[in-house]
Amino acid sequence: MNNLIVKEFNGNKIHTFMWNDKPCWIANEIVNMFGYSDPSTTIRQCVEAEEFEEGIEYKILIKEELKCFKRIVKEVTKLNLVGSELINKYTSSLIIFYEDGLYGFLQYTDKPIGVQFRRWIRREVLPEIRQTGSYISDKANPETLREKANELEKLETINKSVELVSPLLDVAGVDNTVKLLVVKTLFSKAGVDIPIEIEAKEKFYDTKQIAKMVGMYSKTGNPAFGAVGQIIKKLDIEEHEKEVVWESSGSWQGTVIKYTESVSDKVNKWL
Incomplete structure:
Protein backbone atom coordinates (compact mmCIF):
# COMPACT_ATOMS: atom_id res chain seq x y z
CA MET A 1 0.00 0.00 0.00
CA ASN A 141 -5.93 -13.09 9.96
CA PRO A 142 -9.67 -13.27 9.10
CA GLU A 143 -10.55 -14.99 12.37
CA THR A 144 -8.70 -12.35 14.40
CA LEU A 145 -10.34 -9.56 12.44
CA ARG A 146 -13.75 -11.11 12.95
CA GLU A 147 -13.16 -11.43 16.69
CA LYS A 148 -12.03 -7.80 16.90
CA ALA A 149 -15.09 -6.64 14.95
CA ASN A 150 -17.42 -8.69 17.16
CA GLU A 151 -15.77 -7.28 20.28
CA LEU A 152 -16.21 -3.71 19.09
CA GLU A 153 -19.81 -4.32 17.99
CA LYS A 154 -20.56 -5.80 21.40
CA LEU A 155 -19.08 -2.78 23.18
CA GLU A 156 -21.09 -0.43 20.98
CA THR A 157 -24.25 -2.37 21.84
CA ILE A 158 -23.43 -2.16 25.56
CA ASN A 159 -22.81 1.60 25.32
CA LYS A 160 -26.17 2.07 23.63
CA SER A 161 -27.84 -0.14 26.26
CA VAL A 162 -26.41 2.02 29.05
CA GLU A 163 -27.68 5.15 27.29
CA LEU A 164 -31.16 3.62 26.96
CA VAL A 165 -31.47 2.17 30.45
CA SER A 166 -30.12 5.16 32.42
CA PRO A 167 -33.28 7.31 32.03
CA LEU A 168 -35.43 4.31 32.95
CA LEU A 169 -33.45 3.80 36.16
CA ASP A 170 -33.92 7.48 36.98
CA VAL A 171 -37.68 7.09 36.56
CA ALA A 172 -37.61 3.96 38.72
CA GLY A 173 -35.93 5.97 41.47
CA VAL A 174 -32.91 3.73 41.92
CA ASP A 175 -29.84 5.19 43.60
CA ASN A 176 -26.35 5.61 42.15
CA THR A 177 -25.11 2.36 43.68
CA VAL A 178 -27.74 0.39 41.79
CA LYS A 179 -26.98 2.32 38.59
CA LEU A 180 -23.31 1.40 38.91
CA LEU A 181 -24.26 -2.24 39.46
CA VAL A 182 -26.35 -2.14 36.28
CA VAL A 183 -23.41 -0.73 34.31
CA LYS A 184 -21.05 -3.38 35.76
CA THR A 185 -23.52 -6.13 34.83
CA LEU A 186 -23.95 -4.89 31.27
CA PHE A 187 -20.23 -4.46 30.61
CA SER A 188 -19.41 -7.83 32.17
CA LYS A 189 -21.49 -9.42 29.42
CA ALA A 190 -19.04 -7.88 26.94
CA GLY A 191 -16.09 -9.23 28.92
CA VAL A 192 -15.20 -5.83 30.37
CA ASP A 193 -14.62 -5.72 34.11
CA ILE A 194 -15.14 -2.42 35.91
CA PRO A 195 -12.73 -2.58 38.88
CA ILE A 196 -15.05 -1.03 41.45
CA GLU A 197 -16.39 -2.98 44.39
CA ILE A 198 -20.01 -2.27 45.31
CA GLU A 199 -20.96 -2.82 48.91
CA ALA A 200 -24.55 -2.72 50.05
CA LYS A 201 -25.31 -0.32 52.89
CA GLU A 202 -27.68 -2.88 54.41
CA LYS A 203 -28.93 -6.30 53.40
CA PHE A 204 -32.27 -6.35 51.62
CA TYR A 205 -34.63 -9.26 50.97
CA ASP A 206 -37.30 -9.92 48.34
CA THR A 207 -40.77 -11.23 49.20
CA LYS A 208 -39.75 -14.82 48.47
CA GLN A 209 -36.89 -14.62 50.96
CA ILE A 210 -39.13 -12.94 53.55
CA ALA A 211 -41.70 -15.73 53.10
CA LYS A 212 -38.99 -18.26 54.01
CA MET A 213 -37.85 -16.14 56.96
CA VAL A 214 -41.32 -15.98 58.50
CA GLY A 215 -42.28 -19.54 57.53
CA MET A 216 -45.06 -18.74 55.04
CA TYR A 217 -45.52 -21.51 52.47
CA SER A 218 -48.25 -22.44 50.02
CA LYS A 219 -50.01 -25.81 49.93
CA THR A 220 -47.51 -26.94 47.32
CA GLY A 221 -44.65 -26.20 49.72
CA ASN A 222 -43.35 -23.13 47.89
CA PRO A 223 -42.65 -19.78 49.63
CA ALA A 224 -45.87 -17.74 49.64
CA PHE A 225 -44.24 -14.58 48.30
CA GLY A 226 -47.52 -13.33 46.80
CA ALA A 227 -49.19 -13.38 50.22
CA VAL A 228 -46.17 -11.63 51.74
CA GLY A 229 -46.49 -8.90 49.11
CA GLN A 230 -50.14 -8.35 50.03
CA ILE A 231 -49.28 -8.15 53.75
CA ILE A 232 -46.53 -5.61 53.08
CA LYS A 233 -49.04 -3.38 51.27
CA LYS A 234 -51.03 -3.20 54.51
CA LEU A 235 -48.03 -2.31 56.66
CA ASP A 236 -46.49 1.07 57.36
CA ILE A 237 -43.18 0.72 55.53
CA GLU A 238 -40.64 3.56 55.80
CA GLU A 239 -38.70 4.70 52.73
CA HIS A 240 -35.40 3.55 54.22
CA GLU A 241 -36.84 0.03 54.66
CA LYS A 242 -37.18 -0.64 50.94
CA GLU A 243 -34.99 -0.28 47.90
CA VAL A 244 -35.31 -0.75 44.16
CA VAL A 245 -32.65 -3.26 43.11
CA TRP A 246 -31.42 -4.33 39.68
CA GLU A 247 -31.27 -8.08 39.17
CA SER A 248 -30.76 -10.54 36.35
CA SER A 249 -31.76 -14.19 36.12
CA GLY A 250 -31.02 -16.09 32.94
CA SER A 251 -32.23 -13.94 30.06
CA TRP A 252 -34.38 -11.76 32.36
CA GLN A 253 -33.14 -8.44 33.68
CA GLY A 254 -35.06 -5.81 35.58
CA THR A 255 -35.76 -4.06 38.86
CA VAL A 256 -37.35 -5.58 41.97
CA ILE A 257 -38.26 -4.08 45.32
CA LYS A 258 -36.43 -5.51 48.31
CA TYR A 259 -36.91 -4.86 52.00
CA THR A 260 -34.82 -4.67 55.15
CA GLU A 261 -34.97 -7.28 57.90
CA SER A 262 -37.17 -4.91 59.90
CA VAL A 263 -39.92 -5.44 57.31
CA SER A 264 -39.62 -9.19 57.83
CA ASP A 265 -40.13 -8.54 61.56
CA LYS A 266 -43.23 -6.44 60.81
CA VAL A 267 -44.67 -9.21 58.62
CA ASN A 268 -43.98 -11.75 61.37
CA LYS A 269 -45.75 -9.57 63.95
CA TRP A 270 -48.72 -9.06 61.60
CA LEU A 271 -49.12 -12.82 61.41
Whole structure:
Protein backbone atom coordinates (compact mmCIF):
# COMPACT_ATOMS: atom_id res chain seq x y z
CA MET A 1 0.00 0.00 0.00
CA ASN A 2 1.00 3.63 -0.14
CA ASN A 3 2.51 5.17 2.97
CA LEU A 4 -0.54 7.38 3.44
CA ILE A 5 -4.31 7.12 3.56
CA VAL A 6 -6.25 10.35 4.00
CA LYS A 7 -9.94 10.17 4.82
CA GLU A 8 -12.39 12.67 6.20
CA PHE A 9 -14.27 12.12 9.44
CA ASN A 10 -16.85 14.71 10.55
CA GLY A 11 -15.13 17.38 8.49
CA ASN A 12 -11.64 16.53 9.80
CA LYS A 13 -8.92 14.99 7.65
CA ILE A 14 -7.43 11.96 9.37
CA HIS A 15 -4.02 10.79 8.15
CA THR A 16 -3.06 7.12 8.42
CA PHE A 17 0.67 6.54 7.90
CA MET A 18 2.81 3.43 7.69
CA TRP A 19 5.68 3.08 10.15
CA ASN A 20 7.64 -0.14 10.76
CA ASP A 21 5.23 -1.82 8.31
CA LYS A 22 2.29 -1.00 10.56
CA PRO A 23 -0.45 1.62 10.22
CA CYS A 24 -0.12 4.47 12.66
CA TRP A 25 -1.72 7.78 13.52
CA ILE A 26 -0.21 10.94 14.93
CA ALA A 27 -1.60 10.91 18.47
CA ASN A 28 -1.90 14.67 18.62
CA GLU A 29 -4.10 14.75 15.49
CA ILE A 30 -6.48 12.12 16.88
CA VAL A 31 -6.76 13.66 20.35
CA ASN A 32 -7.16 17.17 18.92
CA MET A 33 -10.04 15.97 16.77
CA PHE A 34 -11.80 14.74 19.92
CA GLY A 35 -11.76 18.28 21.29
CA TYR A 36 -9.43 17.88 24.26
CA SER A 37 -8.06 21.24 25.44
CA ASP A 38 -4.66 19.80 26.39
CA PRO A 39 -3.86 16.93 23.98
CA SER A 40 -0.38 16.28 25.39
CA THR A 41 -1.74 15.71 28.90
CA THR A 42 -4.57 13.56 27.57
CA ILE A 43 -2.14 11.38 25.61
CA ARG A 44 0.10 10.93 28.66
CA GLN A 45 -2.85 10.08 30.91
CA CYS A 46 -4.20 7.60 28.35
CA VAL A 47 -0.82 5.86 28.01
CA GLU A 48 -0.61 5.53 31.81
CA ALA A 49 -4.24 4.52 32.40
CA GLU A 50 -4.33 1.91 29.61
CA GLU A 51 -0.79 0.70 30.47
CA PHE A 52 0.46 1.10 26.91
CA GLU A 53 3.72 -0.62 26.02
CA GLU A 54 6.03 1.30 23.71
CA GLY A 55 6.46 -0.50 20.41
CA ILE A 56 3.13 -2.28 20.81
CA GLU A 57 0.47 0.37 21.32
CA TYR A 58 2.51 3.47 20.66
CA LYS A 59 5.91 4.84 19.77
CA ILE A 60 7.80 7.95 20.82
CA LEU A 61 9.79 9.15 17.83
CA ILE A 62 12.98 11.06 18.58
CA LYS A 63 16.23 12.00 16.86
CA GLU A 64 16.83 10.11 13.60
CA GLU A 65 13.48 8.29 13.70
CA LEU A 66 11.67 11.59 14.08
CA LYS A 67 13.63 13.15 11.21
CA CYS A 68 12.79 10.16 9.03
CA PHE A 69 9.10 10.28 9.94
CA LYS A 70 8.92 14.01 9.26
CA ARG A 71 10.50 13.43 5.87
CA ILE A 72 7.99 10.69 5.04
CA VAL A 73 5.09 12.87 6.15
CA LYS A 74 6.27 15.75 4.00
CA GLU A 75 6.84 13.53 0.97
CA VAL A 76 3.60 11.57 1.03
CA THR A 77 1.26 14.42 1.95
CA LYS A 78 2.76 16.94 -0.46
CA LEU A 79 1.68 19.42 2.18
CA ASN A 80 3.64 21.36 4.75
CA LEU A 81 2.21 19.38 7.66
CA VAL A 82 5.60 19.40 9.34
CA GLY A 83 5.37 23.13 9.84
CA SER A 84 1.76 23.05 10.97
CA GLU A 85 0.27 22.44 14.40
CA LEU A 86 0.15 18.74 13.54
CA ILE A 87 3.94 18.38 13.58
CA ASN A 88 5.92 21.34 14.76
CA LYS A 89 9.20 21.38 12.84
CA TYR A 90 11.03 22.27 16.06
CA THR A 91 9.55 19.44 18.15
CA SER A 92 12.08 17.04 19.66
CA SER A 93 9.64 14.13 20.04
CA LEU A 94 6.41 12.87 18.53
CA ILE A 95 3.99 10.20 19.75
CA ILE A 96 2.25 7.94 17.26
CA PHE A 97 -0.50 5.40 17.98
CA TYR A 98 -0.32 1.98 16.39
CA GLU A 99 -3.63 0.19 15.80
CA ASP A 100 -3.77 -1.31 19.31
CA GLY A 101 -2.97 2.10 20.76
CA LEU A 102 -5.71 3.76 18.73
CA TYR A 103 -8.23 1.21 20.03
CA GLY A 104 -6.83 1.76 23.52
CA PHE A 105 -7.42 5.50 23.25
CA LEU A 106 -10.95 4.94 21.93
CA GLN A 107 -11.62 2.75 24.95
CA TYR A 108 -10.08 5.34 27.27
CA THR A 109 -11.97 8.39 26.00
CA ASP A 110 -15.38 9.24 27.41
CA LYS A 111 -16.26 11.44 24.44
CA PRO A 112 -19.50 10.23 22.77
CA ILE A 113 -17.90 10.61 19.33
CA GLY A 114 -15.58 7.72 20.21
CA VAL A 115 -18.15 5.06 19.25
CA GLN A 116 -18.76 6.70 15.88
CA PHE A 117 -15.03 7.11 15.21
CA ARG A 118 -14.35 3.47 16.14
CA ARG A 119 -16.96 2.32 13.63
CA TRP A 120 -15.52 4.65 10.98
CA ILE A 121 -11.98 3.31 11.47
CA ARG A 122 -13.21 -0.27 11.26
CA ARG A 123 -15.36 0.25 8.16
CA GLU A 124 -13.52 2.92 6.18
CA VAL A 125 -9.82 2.87 7.02
CA LEU A 126 -8.71 -0.64 8.00
CA PRO A 127 -10.36 -2.37 5.00
CA GLU A 128 -8.45 -0.08 2.63
CA ILE A 129 -5.19 -0.89 4.40
CA ARG A 130 -5.81 -4.62 3.94
CA GLN A 131 -7.02 -4.30 0.35
CA THR A 132 -3.95 -2.39 -0.80
CA GLY A 133 -1.70 -5.16 0.24
CA SER A 134 1.38 -4.55 2.33
CA TYR A 135 0.01 -4.43 5.87
CA ILE A 136 0.76 -7.90 7.22
CA SER A 137 0.27 -8.79 10.87
CA ASP A 138 -1.82 -11.08 13.05
CA LYS A 139 -4.70 -8.65 12.53
CA ALA A 140 -4.77 -9.64 8.84
CA ASN A 141 -5.93 -13.09 9.96
CA PRO A 142 -9.67 -13.27 9.10
CA GLU A 143 -10.55 -14.99 12.37
CA THR A 144 -8.70 -12.35 14.40
CA LEU A 145 -10.34 -9.56 12.44
CA ARG A 146 -13.75 -11.11 12.95
CA GLU A 147 -13.16 -11.43 16.69
CA LYS A 148 -12.03 -7.80 16.90
CA ALA A 149 -15.09 -6.64 14.95
CA ASN A 150 -17.42 -8.69 17.16
CA GLU A 151 -15.77 -7.28 20.28
CA LEU A 152 -16.21 -3.71 19.09
CA GLU A 153 -19.81 -4.32 17.99
CA LYS A 154 -20.56 -5.80 21.40
CA LEU A 155 -19.08 -2.78 23.18
CA GLU A 156 -21.09 -0.43 20.98
CA THR A 157 -24.25 -2.37 21.84
CA ILE A 158 -23.43 -2.16 25.56
CA ASN A 159 -22.81 1.60 25.32
CA LYS A 160 -26.17 2.07 23.63
CA SER A 161 -27.84 -0.14 26.26
CA VAL A 162 -26.41 2.02 29.05
CA GLU A 163 -27.68 5.15 27.29
CA LEU A 164 -31.16 3.62 26.96
CA VAL A 165 -31.47 2.17 30.45
CA SER A 166 -30.12 5.16 32.42
CA PRO A 167 -33.28 7.31 32.03
CA LEU A 168 -35.43 4.31 32.95
CA LEU A 169 -33.45 3.80 36.16
CA ASP A 170 -33.92 7.48 36.98
CA VAL A 171 -37.68 7.09 36.56
CA ALA A 172 -37.61 3.96 38.72
CA GLY A 173 -35.93 5.97 41.47
CA VAL A 174 -32.91 3.73 41.92
CA ASP A 175 -29.84 5.19 43.60
CA ASN A 176 -26.35 5.61 42.15
CA THR A 177 -25.11 2.36 43.68
CA VAL A 178 -27.74 0.39 41.79
CA LYS A 179 -26.98 2.32 38.59
CA LEU A 180 -23.31 1.40 38.91
CA LEU A 181 -24.26 -2.24 39.46
CA VAL A 182 -26.35 -2.14 36.28
CA VAL A 183 -23.41 -0.73 34.31
CA LYS A 184 -21.05 -3.38 35.76
CA THR A 185 -23.52 -6.13 34.83
CA LEU A 186 -23.95 -4.89 31.27
CA PHE A 187 -20.23 -4.46 30.61
CA SER A 188 -19.41 -7.83 32.17
CA LYS A 189 -21.49 -9.42 29.42
CA ALA A 190 -19.04 -7.88 26.94
CA GLY A 191 -16.09 -9.23 28.92
CA VAL A 192 -15.20 -5.83 30.37
CA ASP A 193 -14.62 -5.72 34.11
CA ILE A 194 -15.14 -2.42 35.91
CA PRO A 195 -12.73 -2.58 38.88
CA ILE A 196 -15.05 -1.03 41.45
CA GLU A 197 -16.39 -2.98 44.39
CA ILE A 198 -20.01 -2.27 45.31
CA GLU A 199 -20.96 -2.82 48.91
CA ALA A 200 -24.55 -2.72 50.05
CA LYS A 201 -25.31 -0.32 52.89
CA GLU A 202 -27.68 -2.88 54.41
CA LYS A 203 -28.93 -6.30 53.40
CA PHE A 204 -32.27 -6.35 51.62
CA TYR A 205 -34.63 -9.26 50.97
CA ASP A 206 -37.30 -9.92 48.34
CA THR A 207 -40.77 -11.23 49.20
CA LYS A 208 -39.75 -14.82 48.47
CA GLN A 209 -36.89 -14.62 50.96
CA ILE A 210 -39.13 -12.94 53.55
CA ALA A 211 -41.70 -15.73 53.10
CA LYS A 212 -38.99 -18.26 54.01
CA MET A 213 -37.85 -16.14 56.96
CA VAL A 214 -41.32 -15.98 58.50
CA GLY A 215 -42.28 -19.54 57.53
CA MET A 216 -45.06 -18.74 55.04
CA TYR A 217 -45.52 -21.51 52.47
CA SER A 218 -48.25 -22.44 50.02
CA LYS A 219 -50.01 -25.81 49.93
CA THR A 220 -47.51 -26.94 47.32
CA GLY A 221 -44.65 -26.20 49.72
CA ASN A 222 -43.35 -23.13 47.89
CA PRO A 223 -42.65 -19.78 49.63
CA ALA A 224 -45.87 -17.74 49.64
CA PHE A 225 -44.24 -14.58 48.30
CA GLY A 226 -47.52 -13.33 46.80
CA ALA A 227 -49.19 -13.38 50.22
CA VAL A 228 -46.17 -11.63 51.74
CA GLY A 229 -46.49 -8.90 49.11
CA GLN A 230 -50.14 -8.35 50.03
CA ILE A 231 -49.28 -8.15 53.75
CA ILE A 232 -46.53 -5.61 53.08
CA LYS A 233 -49.04 -3.38 51.27
CA LYS A 234 -51.03 -3.20 54.51
CA LEU A 235 -48.03 -2.31 56.66
CA ASP A 236 -46.49 1.07 57.36
CA ILE A 237 -43.18 0.72 55.53
CA GLU A 238 -40.64 3.56 55.80
CA GLU A 239 -38.70 4.70 52.73
CA HIS A 240 -35.40 3.55 54.22
CA GLU A 241 -36.84 0.03 54.66
CA LYS A 242 -37.18 -0.64 50.94
CA GLU A 243 -34.99 -0.28 47.90
CA VAL A 244 -35.31 -0.75 44.16
CA VAL A 245 -32.65 -3.26 43.11
CA TRP A 246 -31.42 -4.33 39.68
CA GLU A 247 -31.27 -8.08 39.17
CA SER A 248 -30.76 -10.54 36.35
CA SER A 249 -31.76 -14.19 36.12
CA GLY A 250 -31.02 -16.09 32.94
CA SER A 251 -32.23 -13.94 30.06
CA TRP A 252 -34.38 -11.76 32.36
CA GLN A 253 -33.14 -8.44 33.68
CA GLY A 254 -35.06 -5.81 35.58
CA THR A 255 -35.76 -4.06 38.86
CA VAL A 256 -37.35 -5.58 41.97
CA ILE A 257 -38.26 -4.08 45.32
CA LYS A 258 -36.43 -5.51 48.31
CA TYR A 259 -36.91 -4.86 52.00
CA THR A 260 -34.82 -4.67 55.15
CA GLU A 261 -34.97 -7.28 57.90
CA SER A 262 -37.17 -4.91 59.90
CA VAL A 263 -39.92 -5.44 57.31
CA SER A 264 -39.62 -9.19 57.83
CA ASP A 265 -40.13 -8.54 61.56
CA LYS A 266 -43.23 -6.44 60.81
CA VAL A 267 -44.67 -9.21 58.62
CA ASN A 268 -43.98 -11.75 61.37
CA LYS A 269 -45.75 -9.57 63.95
CA TRP A 270 -48.72 -9.06 61.60
CA LEU A 271 -49.12 -12.82 61.41
